[in-house]
Amino acid sequence: MTSKHNERRFKEKIKAIQDTMFVLGGKWKLPVILSIYSGNKRFNDIAASIPGITNRVLSKELKHLEENLLISRTVIDDYPVRIEYTITDYCLTTEEVAAPLEKWGKIHQKKLRGKM
Amino acid sequence: MTSKHNERRFKEKIKAIQDTMFVLGGKWKLPVILSIYSGNKRFNDIAASIPGITNRVLSKELKHLEENLLISRTVIDDYPVRIEYTITDYCLTTEEVAAPLEKWGKIHQKKLRGKM
DNA sequence: GATACCTGTATCCTTTAGGATACTTAATTT
DNA sequence: AAATTAAGTATCCTAAAGGATACAGGTATC
Numbered sequence: 332m333t334s335k336h337n338e339r340r341f342k343e344k345i346k347a348i349q350d351t352m353f354v355l356g357g358k359w360k361l362p363v364i365l366s367i368y369s370g371n372k373r374f375n376d377i378a379a380s381i382p383g384i385t386n387r388v389l390s391k392e393l394k395h396l397e398e399n400l401l402i403s404r405t406v407i408d409d410y411p412v413r414i415e416y417t418i419t420d421y422c423l424t425t426e427e428v429a430a431p432l433e434k435w436g437k438i439h440q441k442k443l444r445g446k447m
Numbered sequence: 448m449t450s451k452h453n454e455r456r457f458k459e460k461i462k463a464i465q466d467t468m469f470v471l472g473g474k475w476k477l478p479v480i481l482s483i484y485s486g487n488k489r490f491n492d493i494a495a496s497i498p499g500i501t502n503r504v505l506s507k508e509l510k511h512l513e514e515n516l517l518i519s520r521t522v523i524d525d526y527p528v529r530i531e532y533t534i535t536d537y538c539l540t541t542e543e544v545a546a547p548l549e550k551w552g553k554i555h556q557k558k559l560r561g562k563m
Numbered sequence: 564g565a566t567a568c569c570t571g572t573a574t575c576c577t578t579t580a581g582g583a584t585a586c587t588t589a590a591t592t593t
Numbered sequence: 594a595a596a597t598t599a600a601g602t603a604t605c606c607t608a609a610a611g612g613a614t615a616c617a618g619g620t621a622t623c
Contacts, residue, residue, distance in 0.1 A: 345478045347552030362461045374600050431547045436463030527620045
């Protein structure tokens with residue numbers, strides 16, 4: 332490491348990335364956000380839109396995302412009562428993360444197919 | 448979901464994000480890449496530069512990254528023999544992922560401090 | 564000869580992530 | 594009355610991630 336200053340900046344960088352990973356990392360968090368963003372509001376609709384996710388996992392992820400202010404859960408007092416999930420305004424900032432991750436995933440898929 | 452076409456694109460997006468998460472996700476993979484990128488070549492130097500990482504975890508992450516063509520491990524036949532880790536050219540593409548993740552982490556840190 | 568450095572590996576353990584399956588409660592449709 | 598839908602929860606389990614500590618085998622230094 333070249334200097335104390337760079338070293339501090341480096342550790343801040345690591346910390347920031349680890350924070351993001353904690354909130355948005357793992358296999359399902361961004362897919363759940365994207366599903367809601369693309370119009371799915373109901374539990375079963377979200378579940379059906381994401382291949383392979385189970386009820387239990389979706390339930391956990393929804394709670395995690397709500398706790399982190401990324402989605403909100405609303406009880407619609409209709410007959411019968413419905414639950415609706417919506418993304419918060421703050422959640423829109425995650426697009427800056429999701430887009431590069433998607434892009435890199437596609438680059439890597441090509442790489443693995445030996446086309447790079 | 449609005450159409451079969453959009454649905455397919457949505458599932459591709461999910462797949463790409465999950466692929467990226469598999470290769471670069473978790474608490475340590477990007478920090479290890481950044482450490483090597485910023486000049487650390489030796490095992491102990493990398494370990495010392497990343498707060499909290501243990502030998503065992505670093506060893507595993509280095510193997511994972513090597514398997515995924517992101518770093519290479521070279522035995523320098525000097526006296527004593529040294530091992531050097533370097534990032535591959537391909538690894539440079541991960542900057543497009545690391546930078547937004549760092550940026551978002553900082554946004555989120557502010558958010559949690561109630562400044563948004 | 565004893566001690567320390569380097570690059571890990573070995574062992575053991577705890578926590579988190581993820582998955583399979585069944586069930587609940589209330590309403591709604593057939 | 595029976596079957597279905599909705600929004601999950603409950604239970605049980607496996608796998609992966611992460612962590613603590615010790616130690617190995619070689620070289621180098623005191």
